[in-house]
Amino acid sequence: MKFPRTYTLREISEIINTEFVGYSDFPVHGMNEIHVVEQGDIVFVDHPKYYDKALESKASVVLINKKVECPEGKALLISDDPFRDFNKLTHFFKPFKSASSSIAETAEIGDGTIIQPNTFIGNHVKIGKNCVIHANVSIYDNCVIGDNVTIHSGTVLGADAFYYKNRPEGFDKLLSGGRVIIEDNVDIGASCTIDRGVTGDTTIKHGSKLDNQIQIGHDTVIGQKCLIASHTGIAGCVVVEDEVTLWGQVGVISGITIGKGAVVYAQSGIAESLEGGKTYFGSPATNARAKMKELATIKNLPSLLKNAKRNSK
Numbered sequence: 001m002k003f004p005r006t007y008t009l010r011e012i013s014e015i016i017n018t019e020f021v022g023y024s025d026f027p028v029h030g031m032n033e034i035h036v037v038e039q040g041d042i043v044f045v046d047h048p049k050y051y052d053k054a055l056e057s058k059a060s061v062v063l064i065n066k067k068v069e070c071p072e073g074k075a076l077l078i079s080d081d082p083f084r085d086f087n088k089l090t091h092f093f094k095p096f097k098s099a100s101s102s103i104a105e106t107a108e109i110g111d112g113t114i115i116q117p118n119t120f121i122g123n124h125v126k127i128g129k130n131c132v133i134h135a136n137v138s139i140y141d142n143c144v145i146g147d148n149v150t151i152h153s154g155t156v157l158g159a160d161a162f163y164y165k166n167r168p169e170g171f172d173k174l175l176s177g178g179r180v181i182i183e184d185n186v187d188i189g190a191s192c193t194i195d196r197g198v199t200g201d202t203t204i205k206h207g208s209k210l211d212n213q214i215q216i217g218h219d220t221v222i223g224q225k226c227l228i229a230s231h232t233g234i235a236g237c238v239v240v241e242d243e244v245t246l247w248g249q250v251g252v253i254s255g256i257t258i259g260k261g262a263v264v265y266a267q268s269g270i271a272e273s274l275e276g277g278k279t280y281f282g283s284p285a286t287n288a289r290a291k292m293k294e295l296a297t298i299k300n301l302p303s304l305l306k307n308a309k310r311n312s313k
Helices: 009-016 048-055 082-093 288-299 301-311
Strands: 002-008 019-021 027-031 041-045 061-064 075-078 156-159 164-167 170-173 179-182 193-195 201-204 279-281
Touching: 002 009, 009 019, 009 027, 009 075, 009 082, 027 082, 041 048, 041 082, 048 061, 061 082, 156 179, 179 193, 193 201, 279 288, 288 301
Parallel strands: 027 041, 041 061, 061 075, 156 193, 179 201
Antiparallel strands: 002 027, 019 075, 164 170
């Protein structure tokens, strides 16, 4: 998430009422999570296990819950609760804006695009040319949709990330200020849910096709010309490279990469990154041919045991 202008370190510290380490006029351009952080951004960290990762990242400012040595060329914001103060910044720069109509006045809709009845299009949404948005689709604020996109009924683009911190009093939600980006020539089936990024973008790239009832988590990137069948669930921060096929009811854990051209058979569970150009099956998903042989062996175990018992006599 980039700020509308460059802020100083002092200005940011005053927004969240924290102490800072660094020059008061140190420039701050935005804020992001660790996996998408860029130079000029703020990143937050609230556990010693991840201090080094945050301090050594591309971030220029680290919002941290302990005063540590500040790396050269960076600045610190010292907070007793970085999670809370990261939320304060999200609320300050991307506050929730209620809708006053089913299609916001600030929405931009390209020539030849058809919007069917009962569709909601939020603030600052951009939709390209020659799209078809079917009835009862909900497109939340700031989503960006390219040309020649089809979205079927009941689909929701831009709902909040499923991201919570477990506190003694209950789960505390990390606010979402990111976007959903749908590139050209994408088809999205009925009743799909694509969550926006926490601070970055959830992206479906050119030419990919999604079946009905698919969930895609925050900050995930689906590459070009992918095929995803129904009931597939993909967690947050996943990278699915180009030309991947995921068949029905595949489940994907967060923070992994599925390599270009991989094929994953139905009802598989992906628990780690997969190399491209191969076919996978099972839970956890492994090489499909090897898994089929394994299942055939298990099926034959009773007869193998029976023969072994007979031969031992």
